[in-house]
């Protein structure tokens with residue numbers, strides 16, 4: 001639905017050139033609800049402006065739906081944006097001299113969507129949807145900030161765009177109002193809208209389906225960031241550059257027991273089964289692991305050969321991101337805290353494996369069903 005290919009953005013100013021986005025690659029599928037997070041100045045708004053076409057990349061391409069934005073003139077861009085994107089800002093940006101219902105009608109007027117009569121009916125329907133129909137004839141200044149943001153959401157929905165882009169939509173609201181506005185976005189996501197939301201609010205960011213983390217003009221892999229939270233921003237950027245995405249069909253063997261370890265893996269989709277060989281040649285399934293969990297670390301940390309066979313889930317298959325042995329070693333050497341955290345989990349896992357070997361078949365029956 002949305003794709004950025006090698007997007008570079010350099011701002012030229014009297015003080016010199018500043019690179020705000022460094023070769024960003026990003027794909028967002030239809031229906032995803034994405035939070036864009038990152039420190040102040042990391043490049044979040046710049047990224048959003050590339051997708052809305054409010055600003056253009058210095059190089060690289062931005063595609064939204066079937067449209068390659070770099071091929072549009074300014075005039076075409078304005079019409080395209082009006083029909084395809086609903087944009088919501090931190091400070092609402094309603095026109096102060098127009099009534100609330102007129103504000104919601106404006107995008108339909110601008111793009112010539114619907115007949116004039118339908119526009120008013122539709123605006124009222126949308127205001128009703130956001131709980132603001134009773135205030136339709138007031139000026140924006142006569143209602144609260146949270147109510148103005150609801151109107152801004154209704155306005156963003158005016159032309160029924162497939163994509164909603166919101167730059168800190170709750171940034172100017174108290175937490176209770178922010179929550180009710182956020183719930184409105186959740187409902188819209190459930191109805192199939194693709195939503196991108198810049199937010200500083202960690203609690204809200206946890207409730208979306210995907211988080212895009214920007215640091216220093218680069219996109220950090222969210223699975224690496226979650227699995228290894230003790231890495232510094234610089235190390236996360238480095239790891240994000242070096243990971244490889246791998247997919248395995250259901251049942252495929254990823255790691256062979258007894259072979260030298262090759263990679264550190266983090267599961268990004270699906271599940272894996274951890275299998276142990278029994279003396280008689282049979283296998284027991286120790287456990288299954290799902291999205292966000294990692295494997296391969298014990299052998300890489302402590303040396304030796306693979307302690308278990310690991311297979312892609314028989315129902316789901318699996319997608320992982322992998323760092324090879326030397327990359328993983330570099331990270332844990334540079335970040336003793338990360339080594340410690342991984343080691344602790346590795347210790348728990350080893351104990352679990354040992355117990356499983358002793359209990360044998362029983363564990364197999366006790367293993368949870370595959371995701």
Ligand SMILES: Nc1ncnc2c1ncn2[C@@H]1O[C@H](COP(=O)(O)OP(=O)(O)OP(=O)(O)O)[C@@H](O)[C@H]1O
Pocket residue numbers: 011012013018020038039040041042043044045046047
């Ligand atoms: N027009 C511009 N000219 C020069 N530098 C700019 C311009 N716009 C943004 N920048 C710089 O680019 C970097 C990224 O800015 P951006 O506004 O995208 O960050 P942000 O992550 O949205 O920050 P915030 O959370 O504070 O809004 C910042 O260092 C900023 O100073």
